[in-house]
Amino acid sequence: MTIFLVKRFFALLITLLVASLIIFLLLEILPGDPASIILGVGAQEDTLTALRAEMGLNLSAPERYFRWIAGVLTGDFGRSYTYDTPVSSLILERLSLSLPLAFLAISLSTLLAIPFGVLAAANHKHFSDTGIMGFAQLGVAVPNFWFAILLILFFSVKLGWFSAGGFAGWEMGLGAALKSLVLPAVSLALPQAAILARVTRSAVLETVREDFVRTARAKGLSRNSALWRHAVRNALIPVVTILGLQLSFLLAGTIIIENVFYLPGLGRLLFQAIAQRDLVVVKNIVILLAATVVVVNFLVDMFYLALDPRLRDDTHE
């Protein structure tokens, strides 16, 4: 088990190093001069040169790369070109929305998907199975931004229960902040829940046919106990894999939903920073996201260990 962990940890570090190099090189070849974007079409050449020097763009590429990596390792992400504030505080501001939103969405999606998926599997080919899978099919097919617009039209424009978008902020109180996250979380969660429910159902269906479930039933366990304690537990590996992918997506892949609800999330910050060539912000967000994906994958691997005792035995390595 230790060898497995150490191997995975080194893989994590190397992935991040390679990712940082790729990010830096890609941004190097990206066309567009940050200074002329800030100063616009009326700017004179001497003004542009002055601003470029102020932003440190006159240094050589390797020097800028090592400064960046050294900064990231010491927690100094530099200053945004456009906002002229520390990048770390910009990212933290956005995470205060994106993390809770991702958490709400993933919780909602899991709470809906796993029970309904198991229910569908337990009632295989019965009415509730067909019904649940019908809904799931619909959920997979409906794009989340369109679903979001429907939610806004109904709950905001027609009923007036929620505001049509925006984020109240945590300082306005927990209730107000959570309220502004309800519709976005629902529109993110339902399509994901649909996928997750389908995966859960087929994984459980596969495990209930296994010998050990029959053995458990033969030992005298009730149908429910055999299902939840043996079948579901063994079915969780593909479910956790999908959950890991969905969590990574939710942290920055939610830009369309952020636009529909005009939420100040991490995805929109990244999008805006790319358009404005605020490269300091871009590279730090991207490396942060790369790190998140790698760490989530690492955690998923840990989960496999917890779920599957066979992996804990080093002789299988």
Place this chain on the structure above:
Amino acid sequence: MKSTIRRYVKLLLISGSTLIFSGAAFAGESHLTMGTVLEPPHLDPTAGAAAAIDEVVYANVFEGLTRINQNAEVLPALAKSWDISADGLTYTFHLQNGVIFHDGATFDSSDVVFSLERAAAENSTNAQKALFAPIASVKAQGPSTVVVALKTPKGNFLFNMGWGDAVIVDPLSAGSNKSKPIGTGPFTFKRWVRGDRIELGQNANYWGVKPALKSATFKIIPDPAAAVAALMAGDVDAFANFPAPEMAAQFQSDSRFIVKVGSTEGETILSTNNLQKPFDDLRVRQAIAHALNSQEIIDGAMFGFGTPIGTHFAPHHAAYVDLTGTYPHDPQKARQLLADAGFPGGFKATLKLPPPSYARRGGEIIAAQLSKVGIKLEIIPVEWAQWLDQIFKNKDFDLTIVSHTEPMDIGIYTRPTYYFQYRNPGFNAVIKSLNVTSNPKRRYALMGAAQAILAKDAVNGFLFQLAKLGIWNKNVSGLWENSPVQANDLTGVSWKN
């Protein structure tokens, strides 16, 4: 098993419904929530070209010596009056007394000297540094008088001092205005939740007439569909620059809203690389002018909002000359001109389009119009960063579409290295004499002459003046209908009971 699930579903439903509290709208007689598409990169109008900066702070937070109102007139601001010497070279500004900055610092002549010298300085990062180039010296005469000497007479100097880029800042807070703007205006900066909103509060110590509004929020909503929903749901009270012209009719028929179509300083043009073959041939440019049908572009790309133009000048300006008939829509004539220029079968060229919808939608229509006379355009969409780099800086383009939103910017045609690379000594001479003329009648005549030269030379395809589509709650009054400078001046805004 089934009952467990049933209980669970009930639990989900209950916890879901407790999250829904009734929405108490922020109904205030003295608060305005304004929707805006673009978020300003920062809030210092003296250090960036982004219109979104002025749209929040101009006249609200920061003030200059003069200010511009919605009819493009120059009004006194921090300078209550001024004298101009007979030779037009010396401006003596008499400043308002009793003005203090939001942080308590006193405003006097030294702040004016500092602000103008800072903007004109060698290492200045002012996006409109050219506005300050004519200044020879700025001197204080006592605390409330400033004398500005010019190198050459500049007829529109007072207008230029009314730009957002020329606002007066305090030396102590100038460095931090980007994130914490300190001005002399009737509104103070309260806070900025980046990506979401900017809040302004009341300046209790304001020197002038206090506005009816006590506070305002600028809500950043980049998506047109979200903008529609936000207005309909009452989340925002107004959208001074509404991004979805296709939805205007729906709001026009809704009695809760007022829809105002005003004008802007945005001349939208089919910019043509005048040094690039075959566009260096006047006949080719004339052929393009004959092939274009501005009204069709306005109807198709802007849903009817916009005014056709025949030259680079705003139609609402008193000196405007209607030159839309110089090269009327005439495909037959266009084909003839192309044949005369040696392209009887037409030619191929590229059309690079920046992101705004006037360019992306207009570009498709223009490509169709030009293909009818044999000019086959390859459409290349670019983002702003690429546009600035490829087209504006490196002049690597045939045709592009862009709206020039700076007020009174006909002078860009005198710059030989400006991206469309137009060179005409005759035009330069007219602008030169315009700059040294202060008699309004003479000035108008010169402006007319300049417009005529550009129209005749068919420098660019002159398409239309960008309209300003404003939609707001019917109880709100005092918002600008036109935007001679890019601003959301809230000083005159009030709620009807």
